[in-house]
Amino acid sequence: MAKGKVPTRDELLAFIKESATPVGKREIARAFGLKGDQRIELKELLRNLRDSGDIAADRAKTFKDPKTLTDITVLEIVRVDDDGHLLAVPRRHDEEKEGPPPRIEINPQAQSSGGRGSGPAPAVGDRVLASLKRRGKNTYEARIIRTLGSAPRRVLGLYEEPSGRDGMGIVTPTDRKLKASYDIRPADKNGAEPGDIVWVEPSGGALARRARVSERVGAMSDPRTVSLISIAANDIPVEFPAAALEEAERAKAAPLGQRLDLRDTPLVTIDGEDARDFDDAVFAEPDPDHPGGWRLLVAIADVAWYVRPDKPLDRAAYRRGTSVYFPDRVVPMLPEALSNHWCSLVPHEDRPVLAAEMWIDAEGHLKRHRFHRAMIRSAARLTYTRVQRAQDGMPDAEIAPLMGKVIRPLYGAYKVLLAAREKRGALDLDLPERQVTLGDDGRIAEIGVRERLDSHKLIEEFMVLANVAAAQALEQRHTPCLYRIHDNPDAAKIEGLREFLGTLGVGLPAGPRIRPGDLNRVLHQVADKPVARLVNETMLRSQSQAVYSPDNLGHFGLALARYAHFTSPIRRFPDLIVHRALIAAYGLGEGGLPEADKGRFAEFGEHLSMCERRAVAAERGAMDRYVAAFMAAHVGATFPGRVTSVTRFGLFAALDASGADGLIPIRSLGQEFFRHDEGRQMLIGERTGETFGLGDRLRLKLVEADIATGGLLFEIVDVIERVERHAPPRGSRHDRRTPRRPVAQRGGPKDKRSRRRR
Template identity: 45%
Template sequence: MAKRSKTSTATLPSREDVVAFITSSSGKVGKREIARAFNVQGSDRIWLKQLLKDLEIEGIVDRRGKTVHKAGQLPPVVLADIKRRDRDGELIAEPTEWDEEEYGPIPTIIIIPSRKPRPGMPVAGVGDRALLRVDPLKQGDVHRYVGRVTKILAKQRAQVLGIFQALPEGGGRLVPVDKKSREKELLVRPGDEGEARDGDLVATSIVKHGRFGLPHAKVKERLGSLKSEKAVSLIAIHTHNIPSDFPAAALAEAERAEHATLAGREDWRDVPLVTIDPPDAKDHDDAVHAVRDEDEDNKGGFIVTVAIADVSAYVRPGSALDRDAQERGNSVYFPDRVVPMLPERISNDLCSLRPHQPRPALAVRMVIGPDGRKKNHSFHRVMMRSAAKLSYQQAQDAIDGRPDETAGPILDSILKPLWAAYETVKKARDIREPLFLDLPERKIVLKPDGTVDRIFVPERLEAHRLIEEFMILANVAAAETLEKAKSDLIYRVHDEPSLEKMRALSEVLASIALKLPTTGALKPELFNRILRTVEGSEHQLFINEVVLRSQSQAEYSAENYGHFGLNLRRYAHFTSPIRRYADLIVHRALIRALKLGKDGLPADTTRAELIEISARISAAERRAMAAERETIDRLIAHFLADRIGAIFEGQISGVTKAGLFIKLKETGADGFVPAGTIGADYYRYDEKTHSMRGERTGETYRLGDRVQVKLVEAAPVAGALRFELLSEGRFSRKPQGAKKARGAKAGKPSRRAAPKVKVKRRSRA
C-alpha cells in the first residue's frame, strides 16, 4: 500500500479523490495531470506513483503507457462501427476490431445525435465507421457510453458473404460465412442469383428484411468456387471490409506521376546500396550499405546507411492516393495475393528500388561505435541506384562460402562489410536484450491452380536478423530526430504486460515447476530468462506461445510510452512507407522538420489529427492480422480436408472447460478436442494448473503435453479442425478399479500412448 508523506498528509488527496478524478476526466490522464490537479509536489510524487500502482494491482484502474483510466473503460478516443439504431432512434456503435483478450468484453457505445447539427459537423448513420470521443453514460458504468462523432471515416459495405445453395426451382439459399452474422440464412429469389452456381462463394446485398420469413438477398458478385483455395482469401477480404479496389481518381494520379528528378536531392547514385528481401518480393523499399569508419576517434566502428523509398515524393497530403492509403492503413498479405496500400505504378515501379535504376530515397547515415552503439546519425534526401537485388538466402549463401553469379562480385566489397557491421551492432543489441521469442512462422506454398502444395517453416537466417537490426536502428534514429526537432509524430509503441496477464503467466509457469520472479523492474530480460530455461525441453514451443500471449499488442500512437518488446524508449516506423501509412507520416514529418522539401507534413497538421490517424491505422493493422490469420487457418483446413482419419503428432496449446486446443507439429495447424470426447472418465478443468483431470482415474492432460490425435472433421469455410485424442494422459494416482465415472463412455477402446518426441534444439543469437 502507498504510504503518505508524514510532512504533508493533510494536503494529499485520498484514494477516492484520485479515482474520482480519473473517472470524471475526459482527456488524457497520467501521473503529471493528477499531480497538477491536487498540487502534489516533490517527494510526494513517489507516494502518488505507488498509489497508482496499488490501484492497478487491485484492478481499480487500468494503465496504458503513461495514461491511466478507470478499469475496463474505453480510452477517450475510439474508432467504432455504427451498427444500428435503438427504439429511441439513437445510434449504437461498437469499437472496431476490439481485442477482447486485451481489453475485456466489447462495451456498447450509445451515440446521441445532436438535435440540430451545426454547419460542418459530421452527421453519422448506420454503416459508418467513425472516430468518437466517449464518456461513460453514468459513473461506474463501463459498458454504456455517450459518444460524439468527431470524424466519419468510411461507409461499411452493406453486403453479406456466403455460400450459395441452389434450389431446383431456381434461386437458392445463402449461408453466411461470418459466424457472427445476425442472419443464419438468406433467401435468393429466382432471377437474383446472377451467375452463381451451387457451392459458390458469393457477395450479396440484402434487398428485403420483412417481419416474417427469411430476409431476401441479391447476388452482387460471384467470387469463385470453394473447391479452389483462391476463393479463401476473398472470404477474409470481404468479411473484414478490406478495400481491395483502388478508386479511379487514385489510379489516375498514379498513372500521371512522373519519375522524380535530382533537383533538391543529394546524388548518391555511386553509393553501392543493395536490397535484400524475400525471393518472391515484388517491391523493394529498403536498401543497406556499410563501411568501416576511417575516423581515428572511432576505430573499430562503422558507418551504416539505410535508404528508404521516397514515397512522399509521389503521394502528396490530401491527394486521392493519400486518402485511399490512409483508409487502407497497410498492405495485407495472403498466400495467393497481396492487397497493396498503394497502386502498382507507385509500389512496384516508381518507388521500388530496382537494381541499376535511379530512384528517390530518404536515407539515414549512422555512425556506429566499436561497442555497437549508435554515436550519431543524419538524414538525407537523395537519388540512389541499387547495386544489386538479393534474396535473404542468396546473401546468406554468399557469406557461407556459396556465392552465385549475382552475389559473388559484391561479396568482398559490399556483403562482408555489412556482416562485419552487424556483428558489431549485435553487441549493443545483446546488452539491450530485447524480448526474444522463438516462434516458427508457417509459410504456405500454393500450386498454379491455387491449391495448397506444402506448408513449411522457413529457416531463420542471419541475413534476416541483419536487415531487422539495421531497420530498428533507422526507426530509432527517425524518432530521435523528430523529438529533437519538437515535431509531433506517430510512434510505434508497445506497452508492458498487464498485471492480470502476468498473474496468468505465473500460473502457467507454476504448472511446470517454474517460478516467475515477483521483484525487480518488469523488463524483456525477465521473459528471456524464462525462455532460456525451457530451451530444448518439451515445453519450449508452448512456453514461447504463452509468453507471447502475455504481451500487450503493439500499436500506433501520437503519445510515446516506449516499445517494451524491443526495450526502446522511443521508436517510430520509418522503413516501409510503401506498405505502411505510419511510415509515410514519419517521412513527411522528417522532410518538414529538416526542411528537405515542400512536400512534407502540412504545417497545419495538429496533434489531434495524428491521434485520429493513429487510431485508424492501428485498427487497420488489427484487421489485416485477423484476415491473414483466418486465411491461413482456412487454407490448412482445406489442405487437411481429405485426410480425415489420419493421425498426427501435436501439443496441447490451450485448455478450457470446453476442451483441449491442439497444435499440430507437422503444419502448425490448430484444432479442438471437445471435453466430452477426451476419455472414459469425467474430466474437470483445473484453472490453476491449466489441465483437465479425470475424477475417477486421476488421468490428467495439461498445457504443453505432447499428444497423438486423429483428425475427425475439417471445416474449410470456418477454418476449424476437430480431433480425437489418442494418447493417454499423466496419472497422479492409481485408477480406482473399474467403477464407471460420471460422464464416462462405455465400451470405448483403450488408447495407445504417444511415443516420446524429441525437440530439436534451435540456436538463436
C-alpha cells in the same frame, strides 16, 4: 463477514467480485465496519489487488472484477435464442483468452432516452451503445442507448441447397460470430449455385432469417476465392479511384536537383526470393575515426516525392493504411506504377531515396545520425538465401565481387548491432513462421516453417537502427512524431504468466512490472526443453499490442526508449508520415508534412492502428481457410500435435508438421465432467482425475475442415506425452479452486495466435 476487522485479501476480493455494482473504498469500509487506521490498511490492500490485476479501478475510484463489463459499453447483437430473445456480446470480447462471453439479453422495449424510439427494431449484426445491469453471475440485461451501426446490409456466406427443401437455398455466414443462417427463396438466389460464396441482404428484421443474394464472390471450389472471402469480410479496399491511378501513371523520374548523390556507393537490396518491390537498400563501412565503429546507410524509397498530401493518391493510400499480403496475391497500398516501378529500388537504375546516415561505436550505440534526400543506383538485387550462402563461403558469380566491400562489412556491422541488442535485453521470442507453397492450381502444395537466417536478422537490425534514428531526429528537431509504441505487459497478464510458469517449475521475478531481460532469462532456461515452444507462445500472448501514437511509451519488446516506423513507406502509411515529418524538419524540399497535419497525429495513430488490425485479421483469416482447404483432403487421418490453449469449452491444438490448428471440443472428451484449472492451464476430470493441459502432445484425428470459415475440429486418439506440472504457486489467485462444469459448445473459435507486427 466480521465487522470491525480488516478483511483478508481473499475476503476483500470475494466481496468486490460478488458485488452487483462497482464499489468504492467508502462502501467497502462501511460493509466491514472499518475506522481510523484500518482505512489506511484497506487502502494499501486495494492498491496491492489493483497492481496484481485481481481488481480493476475506474476514474470514479470504484473497484470491480476486471472481467466484469463496464456500465456503458459497445455490444454486437449476434443471435436470437430459442425464446426469441436478442443476445449480444461485447464488441471486443476475445473468447479464446476470456472464455465464453457473458449472456447479455436485449429487451427492445427497455431503451434509454435518446435511443431508437419508434425506429426499426434492433437486429442481428447491429452494433449498439448500451447500458448494462447485472442480473447474475455472467448475466446482464442491456438497455440500448443508441445504434452505432445498422444490421449488416450484406452478409458474406456459403450458399447451399440441401435436399428436401423444394429448391429453397440456405446461406451460412463465413463469420463464425454470426450464428444464424439465412433462407434463400428460388426467386432471390440471383444465379447463385451450390458451393458459391455470396453476399446476401438480410430482410425481415431479427426474427426472420430470410435474405436475397446480391452478389456472387466466387465458387468455394476455386482456390482464388479463399483470399476474396477475407478481403470482402474485412472490407479491404481493392480498387483504386481513377484519379489516384491517373496520378500514379503520370509519375516520372525524380530529378537529382539538391539531392545527395550516392550513386557510386554500392548499396544493395536484400529481400525474399518472391519479393516484387525493393524499398530499402543498405551499406556499411568501418568508421576510420572510431576503431570498432561503423558508418551505416539505410536508403528508403522516397515515396513522399510521389505521394503528395491531400492528393487523390494520398487519400486512397491513407484509406488503405497498409498493404495486405495473402498466399496468392497482394492488395497494395500504392498502385503498381509506383510500388513496382518508381518507388522500387531496382538494380542499376537511378532512384530517389530518403537516406539515414548513422554512426555506431564498437558497442553498437547510435552516436549520431543525419537524414538526406539522395539519389542511389542499387548495385545488386540480392536475396536472403544467396547472401547467407555467400557469408558461409559459397558466393555466386554476382555476389563474389561484392564480398570485400559490401557483404563482409554488412555482417561486421550486424555483429556489433546484435551484441547491443542482446546487451539491452530485447525480447527474443523463438516462434517459427508458417510458410505455404502454392501449386500451379492455386492450392497449397506444401506447408512448412520459414527458415530464419542471419541475413534476415541483419536487415532487421539495420531497419531497427534507422527507425530509432528517425524517432530521435524528430524529437531533437521538436517535430511531431508518430511513434510505434509497445507498452509494458498488463499486470494481470504478467501475473497469469508467472503462475503458469510456476506450474512448470520456472520462476519469474515478483511484481507487476517486468523487463524484457527477465522474460529472456526464462526463454533461455527452457530453450532445450520440450516446453520451449509452449513457453514462447504463452509469453507472446501476455504481451500488449503494438500501435501507432504521438505519445511515446517506448517499445517494450525491443527494449527501446523511442521507436518509429521509417523503413517501408511503400506498404505502411505511418512510415510515409514519418518521412514527411523528417523532410519538413530537415528542410529537404517538396512533399513535407503540411502544417495542418501537425495536429492530426492522434487521429493518424488511431486510424492506422485500425488499418493494421484489419490487415492482420484478413491475412490470418485467409491463411486459416487455405490451411483448412489443404487439410480437407485429410479428414479422418491422424496426426501428432500439441495443445496450444485451454478454455472452459475445450482445447486448441496445433499439428506438429503443418502448424494447422483447431478445436478439440470438450464434448469429444467423453462422459467425464472436466473442470477448467485456469492457474495450471488444464482440464481435469472430476471423477477420474484425467488431465489435458497446455503443451501436452497428443495424437489427433481430424474430423472436420470447414473451408468457408477456416475452422478445424479434432478428436483425441491418444496421449503421446503430458507436460509435468506443479501446483499453482502458494498464495496465487488460483491456489484454491472451485470445481465447476464447463460450458459445452458446438464448434467455437480457432486459436488465433497473435503474431504482432513489429
